[in-house]
Amino acid sequence: MKSPLEAPEKSRSRGTEETSAKSASRADSSGGERQRPPPATVIDTSKMAKGQREALELAEAARDPLEDRGSFASNLFIGRYDFSRIHPYPTQPVEDRAAGGEFLASLQKYLRESVDADEIDRTGEIPQKNIDDLFAMGAFGVKIPKQYGGLGLSQVNYGRAAMLLGSWDANVTALVSAHQSIGVPQPLLLFGTEEQKKKYLPRVARHEISAFALTEWNAGSDPANMSLRAEPTEDGSAFILNGEKLWCTNLIKAGVLVVMARTPSKMVGGRERKQITAFIVDVDSPGLDITYRCHFMGLRALYNGIVKFTNVRVPCENMIAKEGQGLKVALTTLNTGRLTLPAACTGLSKRLLEICRKWAGERIQWGVPIGKHAAIAGKIAEMAGNVFAMEAMTFLTSALVDRKAGDLRIETAMCKMWATETTWRIADEAMQVRGGRGYETAQSLAGRGEEPVPVERFLRDCRINMIFEGSSEIMRLFIAREALDPHLKVGGAIFNTQLPMSERAKAVLSSGKFYAGWYPRQWLLNGAGKIDNLHETLRGHVNYAARTSKRLARGLFHAMARFGPKLDREQLLLSRFVGIATELFAISATCSYAQWLIGQGKPADEVLSVADYFCRSARMRIDHHFAGTTRNVDKRGYALVQDLLAGKHALLHDGIV
Ligand SMILES: Cc1cc2nc3c(=O)[nH]c(=O)nc-3n(C[C@H](O)[C@H](O)[C@H](O)COP(=O)(O)OP(=O)(O)OC[C@H]3O[C@@H](n4cnc5c(N)ncnc54)[C@H](O)[C@@H]3O)c2cc1C
Numbered sequence: 001m002k003s004p005l006e007a008p009e010k011s012r013s014r015g016t017e018e019t020s021a022k023s024a025s026r027a028d029s030s031g032g033e034r035q036r037p038p039p040a041t042v043i044d045t046s047k048m049a050k051g052q053r054e055a056l057e058l059a060e061a062a063r064d065p066l067e068d069r070g071s072f073a074s075n076l077f078i079g080r081y082d083f084s085r086i087h088p089y090p091t092q093p094v095e096d097r098a099a100g101g102e103f104l105a106s107l108q109k110y111l112r113e114s115v116d117a118d119e120i121d122r123t124g125e126i127p128q129k130n131i132d133d134l135f136a137m138g139a140f141g142v143k144i145p146k147q148y149g150g151l152g153l154s155q156v157n158y159g160r161a162a163m164l165l166g167s168w169d170a171n172v173t174a175l176v177s178a179h180q181s182i183g184v185p186q187p188l189l190l191f192g193t194e195e196q197k198k199k200y201l202p203r204v205a206r207h208e209i210s211a212f213a214l215t216e217w218n219a220g221s222d223p224a225n226m227s228l229r230a231e232p233t234e235d236g237s238a239f240i241l242n243g244e245k246l247w248c249t250n251l252i253k254a255g256v257l258v259v260m261a262r263t264p265s266k267m268v269g270g271r272e273r274k275q276i277t278a279f280i281v282d283v284d285s286p287g288l289d290i291t292y293r294c295h296f297m298g299l300r301a302l303y304n305g306i307v308k309f310t311n312v313r314v315p316c317e318n319m320i321a322k323e324g325q326g327l328k329v330a331l332t333t334l335n336t337g338r339l340t341l342p343a344a345c346t347g348l349s350k351r352l353l354e355i356c357r358k359w360a361g362e363r364i365q366w367g368v369p370i371g372k373h374a375a376i377a378g379k380i381a382e383m384a385g386n387v388f389a390m391e392a393m394t395f396l397t398s399a400l401v402d403r404k405a406g407d408l409r410i411e412t413a414m415c416k417m418w419a420t421e422t423t424w425r426i427a428d429e430a431m432q433v434r435g436g437r438g439y440e441t442a443q444s445l446a447g448r449g450e451e452p453v454p455v456e457r458f459l460r461d462c463r464i465n466m467i468f469e470g471s472s473e474i475m476r477l478f479i480a481r482e483a484l485d486p487h488l489k490v491g492g493a494i495f496n497t498q499l500p501m502s503e504r505a506k507a508v509l510s511s512g513k514f515y516a517g518w519y520p521r522q523w524l525l526n527g528a529g530k531i532d533n534l535h536e537t538l539r540g541h542v543n544y545a546a547r548t549s550k551r552l553a554r555g556l557f558h559a560m561a562r563f564g565p566k567l568d569r570e571q572l573l574l575s576r577f578v579g580i581a582t583e584l585f586a587i588s589a590t591c592s593y594a595q596w597l598i599g600q601g602k603p604a605d606e607v608l609s610v611a612d613y614f615c616r617s618a619r620m621r622i623d624h625h626f627a628g629t630t631r632n633v634d635k636r637g638y639a640l641v642q643d644l645l646a647g648k649h650a651l652l653h654d655g656i657v
Contacts, residue, residue: 055224058224062276063328067407071407073581074407079552081550083528087591088595090405091399092399103161111168111169120169121300121457122443124295126175134176135206140176141201143185144204145189148205149206154402158398159339166343166345167348175250179211181469187329187332187333189201212248212257213248216245223260226261227243227262229241230277239313242310242312246306247294249304250303251303252303252305256280256281260276260327261277277319277323278319278321279320286313287311287313288308290307298461338470339412341419345390345420348426349383356383360433382429386422389586390418390419393414393415393589395593396593397415410483418586421472427458427462430459437455441457442454473571480574487557487560492565522554523550523554524550527547528545535594535604538611542588545587552577556577559629572628576629580626590614590615594608
């Protein structure tokens with residue numbers, strides 16, 4: 001049986017973007033609806049509640065199948081560890097670095113000299129001059145090709161820009177990033193027609209801010225609940241949009257939006273399949289009203305709001321991709337768009353590490369600098385290791401995107417989830433290291449003559465990163481879905497009550513035969529094989545990662561055998577497997593990056609000590625995750641919360657205001 005679990009390592013270089021765009025065009029040629037088995041053959045949705053089934057079927061329909069050869073990170077789940085895919089570290093080519101050099105240098109200088117982040121936070125407004133200057137510099141069209149008025153730079157250069165922005169001002173970062181990572185540029189570059197690109201890309205590259213409108217009151221993590229309607233006009237030339245969108249970042253300043261709307265449903269396999277379609281909508285369209293500006297804990301200058309559509313006419317030529325492909329447009333856009341946040345988080349984490357390094361060296365308590373107290377040193381060591389790993393993972397993945405090195409949706413999701421959560425912890429610990437000064441606002445610090453170090457602003461601003469562009473929980477579900485995919489393809493049919501018995505019996509036979517070969521191999525505790533040019537300290541960690549990948553594959557297989565089709569309900573268990581794989585990816589990226597830095601002449605002792613620290617620390621987290629797969633309180637916790645939701649345990653909210 002040919003299985004993705006044992007697909008050979010061949011057919012390199014099909015990019016994430018290219019892959020997705022090609023798949024979309026394959027879908028086009030089949031008349032809009034992709035000719036692929038309905039999702040029911042992989043996941044049994046028959047026993048799910050209606051809402052859950054609809055959400056899952058919509059997500060499955062929008063999902064492009066993973067390539068059989070998988071990616072470095074997806075293969076970690078099936079015990080196929082191939083370090084050669086990320087080593088030597090895929091560095092930025094010299095020409096590419098040179099191409100971005102001038103822009104990045106001027107962006108850095110401009111931020112330092114002309115963007116007053118504390119003032120922006122205080123006033124809740126980004127001065128129009130800053131926005132105009134950033135447009136003039138090309139900061140809103142970094143990846144837009146030159147022929148359409150952008151800078152035409154690579155993903156790595158865009159990431160480096162995001163790192164600079166993230167280290168300075170989260171409000172400006174959000175403005176620039178929401179505009180081009182999820183706003184009009186990215187979906188148009190991936191799916192737009194030549195006419196759409198010619199019409200809109202020069203505008204959004206040079207002077208017009210864009211935004212992305214998906215979320216509604218009842219549709220946050222669950223777009224299947226979307227209610228904004230787009231009904232075709234009788235003559236078929238346009239759609240009429242009615243409804244509202246919530247929390248649309250950049251809306252208040254935007255000239256053009258990408259709007260996700262429900263178009264008429266289709267019948268698939270005798271059941272209604274909801275259709276979501278993406279449109280480009282000009283903000284000055286009659287019937288479009290911005291009704292409210294939202295305000296948040298952090299990102300005080302976010303131009304985020306509610307937009308209402310009353311009979312807004314959108315011509316068909318403004319549809320992105322085909323009718324019904326909106327969710328695919330959104331998911332594919334985010335597959336690479338998600339890399340901006342980890343790059344910005346890397347910048348912020350570096351800044352916070354710098355703040356802590358300085359403070360821990362100069363603040364004397366109990367007779368010594370606080371960095372000499374092991375409790376504080378331990379926090380800063382974690383920060384240093386994590387900063388190193390975050391940069392390694394993020395720029396490894398960015399470079400692979402530039403090289404079109406296959407489908408990288410798992411890597412980008414891991415980067416997003418890991419970097420945003422780690423940065424939150426770093427900001428939290430930085431506040432602790434700064435003590436009372438960490439909690440005090442920069443303005444108050446300055447008012448009494450101290451250096452205005454804005455740790456509290458950084459903490460407030462970075463919390464949202466774990467919620468938007470795919471919350472941490474949704475990232476874990478997304479990664480787990482892809483992790484299970486090879487197993488679902490081999491054995492999913494066995495448990496699928498929607499399939500005829502004959503097909504399920506056939507699946508038992510073929511998957512039994514398959515696993516009889518695959519499973520014993522997962523017990524062979526061989527390392528990563530021969531790896532050229534890797535320092536022995538790093539080699540030890542890479543071999544550990546190779547062995548642990550097999551242990552992970554076994555664990556996942558055992559869980560599938562134990563829970564069968566109900567495994568998807570074991571979110572906490574799956575999240576441990578996702579946590580293990582993400583740490584393995586981080587260890588591997590760290591080792592590859594460390595070796596490259598040493599090769600570049602960076603002090604080997606410094607590089608090795610931080611990389612080694614990170615890997616050891618990550619291994620402890622992996623131990624913890626594994627321990628939780630066999631010994632946990634998941635079931636009890638779940639039952640407890642169902643009781644709570646049912647109104648029991650009243651004493652837990654007794655005695656409060
Ligand atoms: C500052 C800000 C800016 C934003 N910008 C934009 C924007 O530009 N465009 C846009 O379209 N949207 C935007 N959003 C919306 C954002 O993407 C959503 O907040 C996010 O998708 C989560 O949706 P929700 O808040 O409705 O949470 P819900 O979906 O209600 O989820 C609540 C909690 O439950 C968890 N959860 C939900 N479903 C599951 C599940 N199946 N399994 C496990 N856990 C689950 C979530 O992770 C979350 O922790 C923005 C939001 C904010 C606050």
